[in-house]
Amino acid sequence: MFLRVLMIGSGGVGDAAARIASERDFFERWVVADYDVTRAERTVAAVVGRRAGEGRFVSAQVDASSAEAVTQLALEHSATHVFNAVDPKFNMSIFDGARAAGADYLDMAMSLSQRHPERPYEEVGVMLGDEQFAVADEWEAEGRLALVGIGVEPGLSDVFARYAADHLFEQIDELGTRDGANLVVHDDDGNEVFAPSFSMWTTIEECLNPPVVWEKGRGWFTTAPFSEPEVFDFPEGIGPVECVNVEHEEVLLMPRWVDARRVTFKYGLGDEFIGILKVLNTLGLDRTSPITVKGVEVSPRDVVAAALPDPATIGPRMTGKTCAGLYVTGTGKDGRPRRTYLYHVVDNAETMAGYDAQCVVWQTAVNPVVALELLARGTWKGAGVLGPEAFDAVPFLDLLAAAKPEGYGSPWGIDER
């Protein structure tokens, strides 16, 4: 089966996904749709320039906040898969729009949470993905697949969880996603500047929301932001980084399919970034609801994001590596205690040279393309609202790591501790 993909969003991740996909043969049509059609056109021009005779990519304009617009565009292009590559605030309209068009759906972050009204730092309210899982039965009954959280984190981290459960561990104490980097951005004069490598809107959302933790027998619960600080030693020269609990999809996904005693997500924010997020919260600049400023209405969080460099543009001024991975503790298949970090490191110099994409964006983008290829081959198949850990991890990890042109040439590692 050759897929017909409608990709919504050609920001950093969408653009990189199109560039990665252009090297593969599993699809016959890839529609690059964006609210700003000039961005979509730029992405299409870039991928056409990468490969002689490339005619599979077309651009389109779309309002991602309108399920009807998504449905109409999917039907127009006979899309088999709608691939959501925009901020998660648009998840539900794209998710609903894909279903109405009879297309399968993929995203890299799940529907947004709402904190518990009385006890936000102890109990969960509406959880990440709740709105999507609420209609899982309908998706399954219709034979349609919504593969949610298939970026790098969530995504590859969840694949690692399934791999650890199937092949490395007899019993798992903790599935602990740990994310860290040693990325530095410089300005034109060579001075180090603050420039987040990922969407600032999303970073604020996940870091200032109450972090969620799962424990067997207790279920999901929340803590205060930046809880349980831990210095984690990342591989391949990145070294120790201070990590803290944040709200992340892995904690909502992994317990549904993988047996463990505890599931956590800690992000290597580092001291400076934690300080910045605390100040934004103190000043009320993390808020998403509009305020009136000299007669115009703006969301403070949108202003914070707009004042910073676009993460998609900082690649040329960035150096360093980023690491996504899963630290698993428990009892190995041999019955002895085991502590294993499964990880994927990407060097910014390599993704810039190969794809003109900065490493965090590229690392997010490669995973849904691998998943789409497995779905095209029929290696992965399913119906309902499923996380990456619902599928066999081995073909995914093999295809990701295999050298080009068979695979994606992006190896992952295992570090026994």
Place this chain on the structure above:
Amino acid sequence: MFLRVLMIGSGGVGDAAARIASERDFFERWVVADYDVTRAERTVAAVVGRRAGEGRFVSAQVDASSAEAVTQLALEHSATHVFNAVDPKFNMSIFDGARAAGADYLDMAMSLSQRHPERPYEEVGVMLGDEQFAVADEWEAEGRLALVGIGVEPGLSDVFARYAADHLFEQIDELGTRDGANLVVHDDDGNEVFAPSFSMWTTIEECLNPPVVWEKGRGWFTTAPFSEPEVFDFPEGIGPVECVNVEHEEVLLMPRWVDARRVTFKYGLGDEFIGILKVLNTLGLDRTSPITVKGVEVSPRDVVAAALPDPATIGPRMTGKTCAGLYVTGTGKDGRPRRTYLYHVVDNAETMAGYDAQCVVWQTAVNPVVALELLARGTWKGAGVLGPEAFDAVPFLDLLAAAKPEGYGSPWGIDER
């Protein structure tokens, strides 16, 4: 002579100035003008409610960015004095508009600076007040007075400088304005919240601009922000606060009229506020030029200010005292070394009870009203662009401190160290 005052701006300071003035008899007309006429009307209603038969206050709408609009309104009301009570970014239009109307002028902050293009943290560029002093000769030739910087700081601090030179010191080593407070703001649930007691726009301006210092033989020069940290012990229970150099008018005013070896201004920002200002700078949120956010144009600094509580509204939820003062070191009239802190402390509880105004705003507002009364009496007179230290300090300090109804009932203190 009974004055006819056109006050531009009825934010926190303008509103408090009108309330303070309503107890005095030196004027026959006080026009409260604001871009938002409902704010002006609210102030007029408040002062009319304070005194039976009060008919001297009227409201008006004005665009402070238009010199022509200021001139027209001043002529319409036969204003003898235009009192500028808005953000200093509007200084030049009000200053020029007053002169064109043949009125005298008062402000509480001087025209804005521009940093040195190549060496911002070593050399001055355009200095605070430069644009105003550039036309001092014309004001003097026309017999008109622009009394600049007559709030509390600058203002009362400059009066203290003149007093120290005339009555306390034979020779002055340093005129060091030192400002600190122990103010705390609570939310409705009693939790401490971050809520600056003065215009955030202006606080960012003065704290992130390169601080200016003056030294005899060297003149004015700049340093990096937050330089020369010093823990200063404030009187009346406030205690020690960390103070750092900031850009402030006193450093530009005092050397023009008072003999000293060094002139500095240090602000008791405290650690948290310094950290917040550094983050705003890191994120580019201190910038005043507009950026595009989801199709609308806004200045990031305006957004920061709008996201915080209006300083004029936090009085009821605030406790503590604020202190403005001048630390003078040198040789006393008796030829012996002397270190004297001249200061003015205001308790928020008192200004709220007496004027429904928070203390920092009230402390700023009282000084121009005292000055206007001295000008009305003819005790203070002059022509040109003059700072408060160009006038005899004694009648000002006496009128400020004297009990009501003769004076303003707000004593100042001397602390020998």
